[in-house]
Amino acid sequence: MAIRHTLFPALALIAATTFGQSATAQDSPDSATVVATVNGTDITLGHMVALRASLPAQYGQLPAETLFNGILDQLIQQTLLMQNFEGDLSRRSELLLENERRAIIASEAIETVMSDELSDAEIQAAYQEQYSSAEPETEYKAAHILVETEETALDLVAQLEDGADFATLARENSTGPSASSGGDLGWFGPGVMVESFFEAVSALEPGDVSQPVQTQFGWHVIKLNETRLTDVPTLDDVRAEIEDSLRQAAFDAHVEALTEKAQIERMSTGEIDPESIGNLELLEN
Template sequence: MSENKLVAVVNGKEITQGDVLKFLNDLGPQVAMQFQSPDGIKRVIDELVNQELLYLEAVENKIEKDEEFQDILNQTKITLLKSYALGKLINEEEVTETEVEEFYNEHRDHYKKPETVVASHILVDNEEKAQEILKEIEEGLSFEEAASKYSSCPSKEQGGNLGEFGKGQMVPEFEAKAFEMEIDTISEPVKTQFGYHIIKLNGKNPSRVRDLEEVKDEIYQQALRLKQQEKYLDKINELKGKYEVKIVE
């Protein structure tokens, strides 16, 4: 789609595919989806034409001279100027690679990843059924096949695999058992509020400090926000010394 392609002309004003794309982008992705068909694009073009017609009449009738419009225009200008001034102040800030490394070294404890485990389970309603399943597994049925065949949890579609999780993410009884197990072992039935679980521990990941490369982008954004905030506060303090400020209580 060429953004320069002409789609309409209103009193000499050209409307292009670029104008159509901008209109759709301003709507947001969910609403814009409703206008992706040829008929939807035509409706957008019609709306852009309609808006241009209203603009032409407003100019002809000198609506911009209305007192109410001037008030709105002034308030909008003030709001935009405030926003622009703030952006101009803080957007000049940058964070260097050295500053990222220094921030990381000074705050290493903030980037600790807690211990996690990787586990699968089979969930059934009663302990008797759980014991019967355990017996089948002992006789050669794979854990994954047993989960797919008997488990009432949606994870049955993945052979009972729950993926990786840390402490505080599962119900206490399940979590306590999973974290004390050895890799590749299968538990006796564990009772929780959901029923009886047979747990298989697939892996353990000890607590560790994440590498700098893992958190570099996160640190950059955090350090940038701190520098911007510091610059903002410094500027405000400077301006308070320049202009009179009186707080009325």
Template sequence: MISLRRVRPAASLLAGVALFALAAAPLHAADAAKPADAKPVATVNGQPITQEDLTIVGEDLAATLPPQATEAQKQDYITNFAINLRLAAAEAEKEKVGDPAEIEKKLAYYRQRILMEALMSKAAKDAVTDEAVKKTYDEAVKKVPPQEEVHARHILLDNEADAKKAYARVKAGEDFAKVAKEMSKDPGATDGGDLGWFTRDRMVKEFADAAFALKPGEISEPVKSQFGWHVIKLEDRREKAPPTLDQVKPQIASYLAQQAQQDLLTKLRAGAKIDQPTPASTGPAMDSGVPLPPPDGSQPDAAPAPAPAPAPAQ
């Protein structure tokens, strides 16, 4: 499994250059008349603000908009922000606020970020094909060793004496689920002590050893664990099936996208002449990562792996 550092979308930062353009360089009237989303939704001192402009503003403000707000409320906030932005920027120009040289430096930086985003997005899109996803899935499944899982019920008691009473009742023929509902201290006793399907590693050792030693239909003698005393009934056992392709497809797509981005940056750095002073720190280097999300917008931490079953209550 190859771990990948969590990445953060660059939309907010990249929107800065577009917002600057919105504030300082409004669209010409001829441009505003072309597509439907380029038609003015508001004007400020005769200058249009289009739906395209509002889309850019919305991307920049997305993280700050309250999730409980309605779409109409968000749109109203975004529109008013765009108007305020246009007015404030015009006033800043009038009062000559801001260092022009500093502004140019930031615009150059944002331009590089936008170009990097476009290149990384292309690399990710090219890497995530149906064939590549299927191949990665098949290879991952082959590496997963067969694993047995069992379906069991249990009755949880505080002491050995009560556990022996419960054991005597079920061994005498009483319904296990009925006895579990009447005697078990487990919150899941309302389901007749049903733990569902689980693998050996999902339970404490004492419980797992006892459960996996049983045959379907068999009931264990009282078993002590850190949670108390258990009486266990094995319902069935089977080999655990790997997740389906559809279940892990988003994970695989995200992994392939980020791997392609990492590979591209590694290739670019290997082919470039980079003069970098030796860092003063002697500590471990930070992972440079790829500051862009994969095409589907997800942000995985690791390569795809078969998802574990939910941990049963004990």
């Protein structure tokens, strides 16, 4: 949405009269505070706040005064255009208004459900269910050299067996992004690396170097440097995560309950061409 940042003469007068009338109104405005009037139609501070909240993040880099004036200009222009529009809205505009109203009301409903207060008992119960039987997990600190062929990987293994330095070989030969750091991959646990790579790492002892391991990225020579056991997280560590999970579960249950009570009929893609949603000519009917 384009925002012009010129200050209309009329706006300067409106701003002077609206905000200059009383210091109290200026110091403690609310959403009903009128910031402009266009042919009898009020534009409020609430309208501006709502529009500001919908803008992309980069608008936050603008000076506050520039953003204020730009948003107010935008709303004044839109009001003028709306007031002087003649004829009927296009079918496309009618449908967009319906979609926008549907989305806004649905967002309000989502916020209502997701903002329900969670009790400490609920949070504690969820924590116990998820972590009471959890065991400390092994993490691995490893490095690798990634090359294109098994032959090259076997040659690197031979050099390492003869006493070559792993980090030096990684910097000189690895095609992976970790080459500049000597192949160092840092610490990782299950589910981070591809399966064949992780299986090879977990079979090593600290200080060991693997035979060549193939993944979709190429051939790896892996060195396991250290292992450690992670502690089971405390409730404070995962409270935010648990709260998010409980709220999401509450929302899912709410939608499921609504769906079960509703009478819903829907067409399948066997009954209508799914590519029809890209046909803009339908909006011209």
